[in-house]
Amino acid sequence: MAPLADFTGPNYIDDWIAHLDSLWPERELIRQHLVEAIAVWQETTSLQAISLLELGVGNGKLALDILHRLQAHTTHLSYMAVDINGDLLHAALAEIHRGLPACATTALLGDLNDPAILRDQPQMDLVFSLQTLHDLHGLVALRGVYEALYQLLSPGGLLVNADFIVPFEKDDASNPRRFPVDVHHSILEELGFTEFTSQTEGKLACMTARR
Numbered sequence: 646m647a648p649l650a651d652f653t654g655p656n657y658i659d660d661w662i663a664h665l666d667s668l669w670p671e672r673e674l675i676r677q678h679l680v681e682a683i684a685v686w687q688e689t690t691s692l693q694a695i696s697l698l699e700l701g702v703g704n705g706k707l708a709l710d711i712l713h714r715l716q717a718h719t720t721h722l723s724y725m726a727v728d729i730n731g732d733l734l735h736a737a738l739a740e741i742h743r744g745l746p747a748c749a750t751t752a753l754l755g756d757l758n759d760p761a762i763l764r765d766q767p768q769m770d771l772v773f774s775l776q777t778l779h780d781l782h783g784l785v786a787l788r789g790v791y792e793a794l795y796q797l798l799s800p801g802g803l804l805v806n807a808d809f810i811v812p813f814e815k816d817d818a819s820n821p822r823r824f825p826v827d828v829h830h831s832i833l834e835e836l837g838f839t840e841f842t843s844q845t846e847g848k849l850a851c852m853t854a855r856r
């Protein structure tokens with residue numbers, strides 16, 4: 646996989662995302678599962694205002710798609726993005742301002758290996774993430790993020806994490822970062838999340854749980 650730093654030119658972020666899509670074509674189906682899971686969740690809530698948090702933003706296009714769909718049944722939307730890369734945060738929020746100017750946005754620049762960055766943030770109704778949490782330092786970091794999200798989410802809120810569920814050859818076997826669905830399921834259940842679901846496509850799974 647070529648890192649973002651290998652891409653140049655005015656569309657370098659979109660080109661990088663297209664590269665990820667070409668490496669793992671299952672990302673398209675996974676995005677569809679993620680969006681569908683959120684639509685199903687929205688049908689079960691009567692929230693008029695929805696606060697949304699994305700972990701690891703990419704180019705912001707997935708968030709914009711989700712926000713557009715939520716908008717049809719919601720009077721107020723707010724979106725917060727967390728990323729370790731300030732350029733990605735800037736580009737993702739610009740994408741949302743262009744596509745949905747009425748949406749309130751907040752960027753949080755920080756490293757999710759330190760879940761304290763998620764503390765003292767406003768309560769969220771919906772948290773989603775695509776192909777990001779495997780970038781953290783390992784199981785302790787993943788659990789730390791899940792624990793912080795349990796505190797952050799409103800009762801009945803939805804967590805959707807889509808990520809790799811099989812190890813890669815280059816991974817350090819003594820400190821894995823990509824975990825099977827069962828591992829995510831047991832951590833989430835242990836923390837108090839309920840109604841776990843998962844849909845697997847290739848090396849990725851879209852996993853959901855409710856607060």
Ligand SMILES: C[S@@+](CC[C@H](N)C(=O)[O-])C[C@H]1O[C@@H](n2cnc3c(N)ncnc32)[C@H](O)[C@@H]1O
Binds near residue numbers: 700780
């Ligand atoms: C592989 S990209 C996925 C981007 C986008 N979600 C997608 O799938 O199209 C991983 C994202 O997570 C962010 N990221 C990686 N490590 C991170 C960390 N430790 N803390 C916060 N964000 C991180 C990257 O900057 C990038 O936006």
